[in-house]
Amino acid sequence: MAEKLAIGVDLGGTKIMAGVVNLSTGQMIASAKKKTRLVADGQDLVKRIALVIDEAISDAGVDIKKLNGIGIGAAGMVDREKGILLAAANIGANDLAMAEPLQQQFGLKVKLGNDVEVATIGELAFGAGLDCDDFVCIFVGTGIGSGIVHNGEILRGYSGTAGEIGHMIVVPDGRDCGCGGFGCLEAYASRTAVARNCIFDINRGYESILRDKVDPANGGLRSKAIAQAYELGDSVAVRAVDHAACIMGIGLASVVNFYNPQRIILGGGFIEAMPLYFEKAEAEMRRRSLRIPSFETELVRAELGDYAGTIGAALLTK
Numbered sequence: 001m002a003e004k005l006a007i008g009v010d011l012g013g014t015k016i017m018a019g020v021v022n023l024s025t026g027q028m029i030a031s032a033k034k035k036t037r038l039v040a041d042g043q044d045l046v047k048r049i050a051l052v053i054d055e056a057i058s059d060a061g062v063d064i065k066k067l068n069g070i071g072i073g074a075a076g077m078v079d080r081e082k083g084i085l086l087a088a089a090n091i092g093a094n095d096l097a098m099a100e101p102l103q104q105q106f107g108l109k110v111k112l113g114n115d116v117e118v119a120t121i122g123e124l125a126f127g128a129g130l131d132c133d134d135f136v137c138i139f140v141g142t143g144i145g146s147g148i149v150h151n152g153e154i155l156r157g158y159s160g161t162a163g164e165i166g167h168m169i170v171v172p173d174g175r176d177c178g179c180g181g182f183g184c185l186e187a188y189a190s191r192t193a194v195a196r197n198c199i200f201d202i203n204r205g206y207e208s209i210l211r212d213k214v215d216p217a218n219g220g221l222r223s224k225a226i227a228q229a230y231e232l233g234d235s236v237a238v239r240a241v242d243h244a245a246c247i248m249g250i251g252l253a254s255v256v257n258f259y260n261p262q263r264i265i266l267g268g269g270f271i272e273a274m275p276l277y278f279e280k281a282e283a284e285m286r287r288r289s290l291r292i293p294s295f296e297t298e299l300v301r302a303e304l305g306d307y308a309g310t311i312g313a314a315l316l317t318k
């Protein structure tokens with residue numbers, strides 16, 4: 001029997017990645033990517049996605065008619081039934097019909113999901129959630145998002161927004177957050193929050209090797225730059241990262257207490273760049289959570305890295 005292949009698209013705020021994925025093994029046959037750019041009009045974005053898909057298909061050298069479909073995981077809120085991207089602040093698109101135009105262009109069925117949801121589906125099928133039916137996948141980067149797997153299925157919640165762990169309030173009347181609220185976890189523990197703390201200290205006159213690396217266009221500071229400064233013992237980076245990891249651990253303790261998952265999977269660019277963030281967050285989580293679930297919940301790293309979203313998106317077509 002021929003192996004089933006499908007296109008997966010990871011549509012994020014900074015890049016669009018498309019891949020041809022083997023649905024039985026999770027193997028990525030070929031992939032292509034382009035920068036997302038803030039787009040003035042949605043049609044431009046859809047065209048850009050189509051270009052990346054074309055490139056991945058031609059690199060893989062597969063017959064388009066043999067593909068199972070196209071799955072897209074978008075960084076925003078989606079209408080899964082209608083295939084519409086409802087709101088995506090980081091991409092700059094609202095109420096954008098995505099499935100229909102791509103379906104017409106490629107003659108393939110198109111399924112739309114949320115980026116964190118599809119990355120969780122990827123980890124469930126081929127990554128760190130492979131042998132586990134109850135887990136929470138948490139991705140730390142520009143923001144913090146999570147996907148919940150319950151009895152082997154994605155738990156979406158009544159309105160389809162379950163898993164917004166980044167907006168769990170950890171400090172009453174705390175820092176303002178992109179969601180319009182105050183004191184949310186992602187305002188303290190994301191890469192953006194760490195960058196903000198570092199820049200705040202630098203502007204107050206503290207010496208730091210990060211001073212020359214501040215890049216307002218890329219969320220302040222890149223994960224790699226922060227990680228390097230941290231490893232060199234840069235006091236500004238150490239203070240910001242340790243504080244973020246501590247608050248992350250407090251958030252994780254609430255997940256352990258409330259949901260009692262078998263496993264928590266931590267992933268995303270910031271986690272991958274910074275092994276000590278993971279370790280410190282784990283220590284805080286164990287110290288703060290209830291004794292019984294604390295001993296039993298496993299905390300592990302995501303395994304599919306940058307490809308989790310693309311692989312998981314392809315699985316939407318199954």
Ligand SMILES: [Zn+2]
Nearest residue numbers: 167177179184
């Ligand atoms: Zn928030």
